[in-house]
Amino acid sequence: MTAYILIIVSAVLVNNFVLTRYLGICPFLGVSRNLPTAVGMGAAVIFVITCASAVTWGVQVALLNPLRLEYLQTIAFILVIATFVQFVEFVIKKTSPGLHRGMGIYLPLITTNCCVLAVAVLNIQLQYNLLQSVAFGFGASAGFALALVIFAGLREKIDRACPPESFRGTALALLTAGLLGLAFMGFAGLVKI
Amino acid sequence: MGITIAVLTLGGAGLVCALILVVADRFFAVHEDPRIETLTALLPGVNCGACGFGGCVEYARALLAVVGATPANLCPAGGAETAHAVAAMLGIEAGATDKKVALVLCGGDSARAPRRFLYNGVADCAAAHAVGGGDKLCRHGCLGYGSCARVCPAGAVEITAGQLALVHADLCIGCGACVKTCPRKLIRMIPAGRTIHVLCNSPEKGPAVKKACQVGCIGCTLCAKLAPEAIQMNGFLAAVDYARELDNQEVVDKCPTHCIVRR
Numbered sequence: 277m278t279a280y281i282l283i284i285v286s287a288v289l290v291n292n293f294v295l296t297r298y299l300g301i302c303p304f305l306g307v308s309r310n311l312p313t314a315v316g317m318g319a320a321v322i323f324v325i326t327c328a329s330a331v332t333w334g335v336q337v338a339l340l341n342p343l344r345l346e347y348l349q350t351i352a353f354i355l356v357i358a359t360f361v362q363f364v365e366f367v368i369k370k371t372s373p374g375l376h377r378g379m380g381i382y383l384p385l386i387t388t389n390c391c392v393l394a395v396a397v398l399n400i401q402l403q404y405n406l407l408q409s410v411a412f413g414f415g416a417s418a419g420f421a422l423a424l425v426i427f428a429g430l431r432e433k434i435d436r437a438c439p440p441e442s443f444r445g446t447a448l449a450l451l452t453a454g455l456l457g458l459a460f461m462g463f464a465g466l467v468k469i
Numbered sequence: 470m471g472i473t474i475a476v477l478t479l480g481g482a483g484l485v486c487a488l489i490l491v492v493a494d495r496f497f498a499v500h501e502d503p504r505i506e507t508l509t510a511l512l513p514g515v516n517c518g519a520c521g522f523g524g525c526v527e528y529a530r531a532l533l534a535v536v537g538a539t540p541a542n543l544c545p546a547g548g549a550e551t552a553h554a555v556a557a558m559l560g561i562e563a564g565a566t567d568k569k570v571a572l573v574l575c576g577g578d579s580a581r582a583p584r585r586f587l588y589n590g591v592a593d594c595a596a597a598h599a600v601g602g603g604d605k606l607c608r609h610g611c612l613g614y615g616s617c618a619r620v621c622p623a624g625a626v627e628i629t630a631g632q633l634a635l636v637h638a639d640l641c642i643g644c645g646a647c648v649k650t651c652p653r654k655l656i657r658m659i660p661a662g663r664t665i666h667v668l669c670n671s672p673e674k675g676p677a678v679k680k681a682c683q684v685g686c687i688g689c690t691l692c693a694k695l696a697p698e699a700i701q702m703n704g705f706l707a708a709v710d711y712a713r714e715l716d717n718q719e720v721v722d723k724c725p726t727h728c729i730v731r732r
Contacts, residue, residue: 339482345475352482359486363493370497438592 280411283404286467287415293391294423295457296464300391304424305449307382314428318421320382322414324364325395328357329413332396333406353396354388361387391420427456504558505529511554513546517622519644520544532559542566546623546642568661570641571625571648575611575655576668576728578631582607582682598652607681609671611655617647638732659711665721667692669728672706679726686728692720 293299307317332353340346365383368376386392395416399409430452439448508529516524520543522531531539532555541556542564549566556563588597588604594616597603603612613632618624625640626647636647638661648656655670667686671678675687688705699715700707707729709715721731 335482339478343474343478345478348475348479352479355479355483355486359490362490366490366493366497369499373499433591436591436593436596 280408282467283408283411284415284418287412288419288422289460289463290465290467292419292423292460292463293394293416294420295453295460297394299394300389300420301453303385303389303391304420304427304453305446307385308424308428308431308449310432311425311428314424315421316378317382317385318424319378321386321389321391321420321424322417324357324361324383324386325392325417325420326410326414327364328360328392329395329399329409330406331356331360333399333404333409336400349397349400350393353393357392357396358387391416423456423460427453430456502533504533508532508555508558511547511558512544512551513642515546515622515642515644517546517642517644517646519546519642519646537561540564545569546644548643569643569645569658570638570661571617571636571643571645571656572638572659572666573611573617573634573636573656574666574668574670575609575633576684576730577605577607577610577682578629578633579613580631581684582610594650595652603653605681607671607678607685609653609655609673610682610685612653616650616652617656620646620650622646663709663711663715664731665709665715665717665729666732667700667707667709667729669706672704674705678705684726684728687726689725691723691725692729695720695723 287293291297294301294304303317303321308314335352335356336346336349340349340352345352361383365376365380368380368383395413398416399412402412404412431449434448434452443451505526509526512525512528514525518524520528522528522543528539528543532541536559541559541561542552544551544555545566545568547554548568549563552563552566583606584604585606586601586604588600590596590600592614594612594614597612597614602608605612611634613628613634615626615628615634617634618626618628622644623640623642625637625642627635627637629635634647634656636656643658643661645658648654648658653670659666668684669678669682669686671681671685673681675689678685678687686706688702688707690702690707692700692707693702696715696717696719699710699713699717700720701710702708718731721729
């Protein structure tokens with residue numbers, strides 16, 4: 277049990293995907309203009325990555341490893357993830373229109389998010405088993421959502437603070453992201469893996 | 470040999486994925502009332518929420534849920550045109566629509582209405598208003614930090630160089646979001662097409678207004694005497710009664726502080 281908690285804490289705080297590994301920067305900068313969208317995106321990412329890590333682990337173990345096709349990992353994972361996201365969108369649309377309205381528009385955005393692929397690939401590289409993979413996927417995506425929500429909150433406040441004209445927009449967003457990454461460096465060494 | 474296995478595996482996986490999606494699409498197909506889409510297309514699509522529903526799609530759903538239960542004239546952004554189009558499609562009465570636009574009841578820009586102190590905090594009207602009653606000397610005038618401009622779904626509110634909110638009536642869709650946001654309650658919804666306005670919100674007596682702003686209403690009652698049917702004195706503040714027509718150039722010319730304008 278402790279091992280799983282350690283995996284999650286390490287993925288959320290110590291090796292945060294956005295702020296320490298610099299993965300998924302595109303949605304991190306793009307979907308962080310206001311808090312509600314950031315929360316919706318964060319929830320969608322948590323759901324997709326957690327499930328996708330289980331699915332891709334299965335593909336690797338059941339399909340690629342026995343056939344010695346490990347070099348096709350990237351392309352196979354993208355195929356499976358894209359299908360899975362699309363499938364989930366169908367299911368959500370049918371079963372829960374409310375959830376679809378809140379989360380649905382973010383789902384297609386996530387298909388090609390490098391965060392999702394990175395989790396899938398890292399699961400194999402770190403030689404995790406199925407449960408560890410799911411725990412790692414959940415931790416990594418929760419870390420992504422955490423960073424996204426914090427960042428959106430910061431950006432909302434910064435917009436109101438009248439920054440100098442030349443700093444507005446992407447410039448200040450990147451500076452803020454850097455400072456936020458610096459803050460997360462404080463967690464380094466919290467968990468040794 | 471290796472390449473054949475690779476191609477077959479990936480191709481097979483792709484085929485399986487495609488099959489899954491095809492089956493899922495059939496199995497989970499959602500049968501939505503096609504009229505919702507047609508009706509949504511008739512609405513302006515700004516999702517301002519002025520109709521009282523969560524957005525244009527929600528309004529379309531409500532219109533179709535029980536035809537006739539929801540009036541067709543709830544969309545102020547679309548006005549009469551949309552109401553008639555919606556009513557024609559559903560076969561119900563369009564109902565009365567009068568286009569309304571927002572008006573900022575303040576003309577005191579930074580050149581004419583001085584500030585009491587230098588406010589250096591969060592650029593938001595509510596926040597500025599909370600600090601000692603706002604940095605503007607006039608406690609009833611527009612602070613100009615753009616809270617109304619931020620909530621406007623149509624981008625109709627401009628913050629002028631003189632730090633004053635200005636609603637462009639031609640862009641205003643009449644949703645009233647700015648009216649709800651303004652902490653000083655100095656934005657009003659008025660019928661569209663009106664030209665003469667008293668641009669002041671200060672109910673204070675003449676000397677106090679004069680100290681705070683060069684273009685405030687000092688309560689001289691001159692305009693109320695010139696156009697008694699359309700302008701009423703509200704204590705020390707003249708107010709245009711928009712229910713009546715007013716096209717009297719004299720009140721604009723005679724106003725001693727030029728707080729009545731034609732726009």
